[in-house]
Amino acid sequence: MRLFRSRWNGLASIIGVVAVAGSVASVTARPGPPAADEARLRQALEVITPALPKAHVRFLSHDLLRGRDTGDVGFEIAREYVVGQFARIGLQPITGPSYLQEFDLLEAGADRGSELTVGATRLAKPDARFTPAWLTGRATWEGAGVFVGYGLATHGRDDYAGADVRGKAVFLLNGLPDNWSADRERARAAAARVEIARRKGAAVVVELTPHDRMPAGASAGTEPPRRVVVMADGSRPRLRVDAAVSGPAATALLDAWKWVAADGTTARDVGTVRLVRAHDIKRLKSWNVVGIIPGSDPARRNESVVFSSHLDHIGIVPPDANGDTICNGAHDNAIGTSQMLASAEALVRMRPPRTIVFAAVGAEERGLLGSWHYVRNPVMPIETTVANINLDGGREGTITDDVIDNAADLSDMARIVRQVMGAQGIGVTQDRSPAALVGFSSDHFSFLLAGIPTIDLKPGYSVNGDPQRGWTERMHYYETQRHKPADN
Structure with missing residues (x-):
């Protein structure tokens, strides 16, 4: 049974994969969730309707947010939106009532x-x-x-x-x-x-x-x-x-x-x-928005899995052919942030054994700086952080038969993801796009430098058994939308 299929960008598929991987990630992986975990996951995913992530994307990519650039008021609006969502979902703040990690930058x-x-x-x-x-x-x-x-x-x-x-x-x-x-x-x-x-x-x-x-x-x-x-x-x-x-x-x-x-x-x-x-x-500031689901198993709650997704984009650019100047960043990375919020929505109902950290990081487009700040100032010890699951980008409107697992092959994460996905009949492939050949183009690179097993999950290329259709769409995005006002 395709438990994680969805009519909106395969989103529930990705949420299900990261939920299971986040629950079972360890040196010794299970081939899939046991029946009790699958039942809890099924119930948790019932709260994820297409309207929920779409609403997140619609707000985060609105012109009001001016492209969410580092140091811009638009990013601060996005920051407060995610703070509100973390509080609504029931994530635990990191310092008193605050979900914010502030860090200083030079420009x-x-x-x-x-x-x-x-x-x-x-x-x-x-x-x-x-x-x-x-x-x-x-x-x-x-x-x-x-x-x-x-x-x-x-x-x-x-x-x-x-x-x-x-x-x-x-x-x-x-x-x-x-x-x-x-x-x-x-x-x-x-x-x-x-x-x-x-x-x-x-x-x-x-x-x-x-x-x-x-x-x-x-x-x-x-x-x-x-x-x-x-x-x-x-x-x-x-x-x-x-x-x-x-x-x-x-x-x-x-x-x-x-x-x-x-x-x-x-x-x-x-x-x-x-x-x-x-x-x-110049000096400026940015922020990570970080929330926690405390682990339910006393023996493993000191271990953590970190979900990361960058909240920023590149802001205002010279006018394009249509006179548009705002790079809204719907795919990069309002969709990834919506996936993380939806994952939190599901996982808070599952009460996973390990502590789960959700980090909507800033300044990714300026050099992966928010995630770099996090790994140097973690809310849970790096030594007991067992995995990072990074969500950066997606596609709306296409159901894929597989997912991309960037950088998973550098650790045991590849085996874990393939086992979990295989149990659901979902394929796994490598990203062939130019920016991802090396596999270090997003915030998972900071976690990799800190010695943490990591994976950057994206929708794959196979559509109704055609392995080239998704690739064609991905290349069209790179040529016409990525880091342009057309990504809206």
């Missing part, structure tokens, strides 16, 4: 003359973008530079061979070699290239995106600027490059270095490099 303001000089070539905006010197606002570095191709040092490849980059500026190519681009394991390894450069002693890291590798329809300086934000101590879960050179300017540097893709002798000296970073630095 890059106006560029005050940042520039990158490589030999005789001087680059500034819009050909180059610069990461601020967060704690001082201005910093200057000068020294030798080395180009190391893609900067890969894994899976039998070493682009650093013969190069000493200690105390130098390292230049890396954006993207992957052709024979790496479809390999999930290699792509994941390549995602750590900035960390690899730092471990090898690089003082500065610069990324190059040459003209023939620019995203379709984009060129340097023409895309809407994205706000750059970090934690108040300058940290973030992913290390950033110090500067990035795009388009013809990057191509010109590669031509000057006489580098071609087929060149096997990648690493080479590029002369003297001077990097000046000068920015205004």
